Amino acid sequence: MPRLAFAQSFWDGYESLEKPIRTGVRKAMAKFQSMSVAQLNADKGLHLESVKDARDVRMRTIRITDFWRGVVLAPDDGSDVFLLVNVLPHDDAYDWAAKRLYSANLATRALEVRNAVALDELTPLYETAARSAPRLLFADVSDGTLRKLGIDEQVLRAARSFVDKGQLEAFSTLLPEDQLEVLQYLAEGFPPEEVYRDVVAIRRPADAPAEPVEDLATVIANTPARVHLVTGPQELEEMLEKPFAAWRIFLHPSQRRIAYRLSYTGPVQVTGGPGTGKTVAALHRVKHLLDRSQGGRILLTTYTNALAASLRDMLGLLLDDDERLLARVDVTTVDAYANSVVRAKSTTTPQPIGDREQRQLWEKVVKQLDLPFTAQFLAQEYRHIVLGQNIRDLDTYRGASRRGRGTGLGPSRRQVVWSAVERFEQLLRERRETTYLRICAEAADHLDKEPAPYSHVVVDEAQDLHPAQWRVLRAAVPAGPDDLFITGDPHQRIYDSRVSLGSLGIATAGRSFRLRVNYRSTEEILAWSARLLAPVSVGSLEGEGTDSLAGYLSLLRGRRPQACSYTTQQEEIEALVERVKTLLIQGLAPHEIGVCARFNLALDAAEKKLKAADVPVLRVKGQTPQRAEGVRLATMHAMKGLEFRAVSVLGVNEGAVPFAREVTPREADPLQHDADLIRERCLLFVACTRAREALSVTWSGAPSPFIPNAA
Numbered sequence: 001m002p003r004l005a006f007a008q009s010f011w012d013g014y015e016s017l018e019k020p021i022r023t024g025v026r027k028a029m030a031k032f033q034s035m036s037v038a039q040l041n042a043d044k045g046l047h048l049e050s051v052k053d054a055r056d057v058r059m060r061t062i063r064i065t066d067f068w069r070g071v072v073l074a075p076d077d078g079s080d081v082f083l084l085v086n087v088l089p090h091d092d093a094y095d096w097a098a099k100r101l102y103s104a105n106l107a108t109r110a111l112e113v114r115n116a117v118a119l120d121e122l123t124p125l126y127e128t129a130a131r132s133a134p135r136l137l138f139a140d141v142s143d144g145t146l147r148k149l150g151i152d153e154q155v156l157r158a159a160r161s162f163v164d165k166g167q168l169e170a171f172s173t174l175l176p177e178d179q180l181e182v183l184q185y186l187a188e189g190f191p192p193e194e195v196y197r198d199v200v201a202i203r204r205p206a207d208a209p210a211e212p213v214e215d216l217a218t219v220i221a222n223t224p225a226r227v228h229l230v231t232g233p234q235e236l237e238e239m240l241e242k243p244f245a246a247w248r249i250f251l252h253p254s255q256r257r258i259a260y261r262l263s264y265t266g267p268v269q270v271t272g273g274p275g276t277g278k279t280v281a282a283l284h285r286v287k288h289l290l291d292r293s294q295g296g297r298i299l300l301t302t303y304t305n306a307l308a309a310s311l312r313d314m315l316g317l318l319l320d321d322d323e324r325l326l327a328r329v330d331v332t333t334v335d336a337y338a339n340s341v342v343r344a345k346s347t348t349t350p351q352p353i354g355d356r357e358q359r360q361l362w363e364k365v366v367k368q369l370d371l372p373f374t375a376q377f378l379a380q381e382y383r384h385i386v387l388g389q390n391i392r393d394l395d396t397y398r399g400a401s402r403r404g405r406g407t408g409l410g411p412s413r414r415q416v417v418w419s420a421v422e423r424f425e426q427l428l429r430e431r432r433e434t435t436y437l438r439i440c441a442e443a444a445d446h447l448d449k450e451p452a453p454y455s456h457v458v459v460d461e462a463q464d465l466h467p468a469q470w471r472v473l474r475a476a477v478p479a480g481p482d483d484l485f486i487t488g489d490p491h492q493r494i495y496d497s498r499v500s501l502g503s504l505g506i507a508t509a510g511r512s513f514r515l516r517v518n519y520r521s522t523e524e525i526l527a528w529s530a531r532l533l534a535p536v537s538v539g540s541l542e543g544e545g546t547d548s549l550a551g552y553l554s555l556l557r558g559r560r561p562q563a564c565s566y567t568t569q570q571e572e573i574e575a576l577v578e579r580v581k582t583l584l585i586q587g588l589a590p591h592e593i594g595v596c597a598r599f600n601l602a603l604d605a606a607e608k609k610l611k612a613a614d615v616p617v618l619r620v621k622g623q624t625p626q627r628a629e630g631v632r633l634a635t636m637h638a639m640k641g642l643e644f645r646a647v648s649v650l651g652v653n654e655g656a657v658p659f660a661r662e663v664t665p666r667e668a669d670p671l672q673h674d675a676d677l678i679r680e681r682c683l684l685f686v687a688c689t690r691a692r693e694a695l696s697v698t699w700s701g702a703p704s705p706f707i708p709n710a711a
């Protein structure tokens with residue numbers, strides 16, 4: 001009996017196939033599981049036939065319906081795996097199949113596909129143009145080095161004709177996958193040794209023979225990132241039946257290497273720009289840890305309740321809704337977890353209050369004590385220094401480092417600040433109120449006194465956690481192998497938190513990894529958004545040094561983002577309504593469209609106009625999961641962790657982004673001023689990078705100074 005495998009290229013289009021075609025796929029695939037090769041060849045219904053003038057002699061088509069054909073790669077070397085690579089309308093299928101050539105990469109040994117016909121046609125044209133070019137893209141890399149990195153003769157010839165990155169990108173849909181990635185990394189300036197390590201070595205099987213001639217079944221087994229071998233009829237049925245999510249099966253080698261490493265000696269840090277699959281890596285790590293530690297419990301945290309709900313759904317999908325496994329994982333936010341710890345331990349349960357109420361309370365303190373400080377200054381001092389360092393008494397505060405604060409405080413002024421802290425806490429007690437960070441501090445105290453409840457803690461969206469929250473996580477798991485697995489992107493830090501993970505007992509040195517391939521947004525969206533952050537440097541996730549967005553790649557290409565100016569807000573919103581209507585006509589579902597603004601007020605105006613145009617809308621509140629249909633309207637903060645096929649960012653006006661009230665005046669504290677501006681930039685960056693295919697950024701009047709070219 002032959003075996004059956006599916007290429008990712010097949011799944012890319014499977015979701016959008018109509019039901020009768022999917023039924024046809026299912027029926028055809030069942031035959032591959034019940035017939036011998038001879039029977040398959042003879043089966044009239046399947047009609048397995050070779051493709052005339054195909055560049056790859058193994059190319060076959062099969063009948064799916066009267067009008068649709070499957071494209072299959074059939075072994076011709078005595079091996080037994082058939083690979084379904086695409087399903088297309090009849091003529092397109094033959095055209096697609098005739099031009100494609102599958103081959104084993106010389107270095108990674110994985111299966112790749114190229115458009116061999118287009119490469120042959122286009123390369124000579126580029127070569128002619130290249131002859132008069134002053135400089136070629138890969139001038140500094142020798143043929144020998146390229147070959148060692150797996151570049152074969154046809155691709156080498158094309159690569160030698162590229163003048164710049166734009167030309168490489170123009171070829172990106174034609175080139176074999178691993179070779180393209182090698183060229184992209186080299187084009188970004190990565191040295192060949194690093195490219196070998198990060199692209200080739202992680203894919204190449206440890207036992208690869210010196211000679212790369214291998215049968216199709218072996219080459220397929222070498223390609224887990226793009227090909228999935230079906231183990232049996234039940235798996236086949238489930239894969240074709242369930243809504244298919246590629247991330248469940250096709251991990252990038254860099255994701256797989258990180259998520260399925262047998263064990264780490266201590267905390268692990270995984271960083272990566274937006275959409276690089278950090279959440280996906282975290283979920284797969286949970287799966288691995290569940291398999292490895294029999295009976296151990298896992299805490300999986302993220303930033304908001306809405307994100308926790310979506311993580312829970314994704315984990316269910318990844319674990320096939322296995323209740324036994326799911327029961328061993330608590331998926332929640334750090335605040336909710338800390339709250340549950342405190343509730344379980346105390347008889348009284350003070351109410352946590354939000355930022356605005358805290359600000360009002362600090363104002364009261366300033367007034368009552370007639371202090372020479374602003375409420376804003378005291379709130380920041382309390383957050384960053386007192387709670388940040390878990391300071392409980394004046395003596396400790398007197399000796400505390402105030403690194404990161406831009407104003408000096410001598411001993412007598414510290415005493416005055418401390419009196420304000422005591423009064424603030426006293427007011428909270430009197431009102432039977434508290435703050436989330438105080439709850440975290442209390443929870444960490446409780447947890448420190450008892451055996452840690454979890455075997456492993458996995459943290460997603462780690463960039464915004466405050467030291468008090470990290471202390472909870474540190475105390476929830478015993479220090480040791482596989483204790484903490486942390487994913488985050490410091491470029492998406494949108495709350496004012498500063499941490500030094502090392503000082504919190506979470507040292508990740510030697511266990512830090514970076515994901516570089518963006519699976520969400522087009523290269524155009526990514527590049528445009530990255531320019532928002534270009535003028536600044538962003539502190540690293542672990543708190544030492546800085547991070548950078550250099551070297552991120554996207555697998556997708558699309559339209560350039562639109563940045564548009566309007567005279568009035570009314571015109572801007574009218575244009576938004578038109579844009580949303582066009583997207584709906586183009587076939588996007590309402591929930592695949594996100595509209596976002598810095599303030600709820602702008603969203604109110606957009607909501608009114610969209611409703612008036614009969615467009616269903618739904619306001620996203622950061623804390624609550626919502627499943628109903630409707631175009632999503634969210635503030636920039638509530639966009640964290642979400643994604644949409646199309647995103648419109650509204651009201652990116654001067655004065656709104658950055659929002660003047662949220663930026664500490666330079667005179668009050670120059671360091672805080674700079675940090676606030678970076679945070680506001682990151683906020684716009686987060687909003688823009690939620691878009692998969694289409695991004696529009698608009699403003700009325702003067703634009704935000706963050707808009708590239710408008711600054």
Ligand SMILES: Nc1ncnc2c1ncn2[C@@H]1O[C@H](COP(=O)(O)OP(=O)(O)OP(=O)(O)O)[C@@H](O)[C@H]1O
Pocket residue numbers: 246247250251252255272273274275276277278279280281489492518519520640641642643689
């Ligand atoms: N290996 C993969 N194959 C296919 N799709 C993937 C893969 N990894 C991630 N994705 C998809 O890419 C998108 C982004 O992934 P994910 O949310 O994990 O990224 P992230 O790095 O956590 O993003 P962000 O930091 O911007 O929130 C998701 O739609 C996810 O399903």
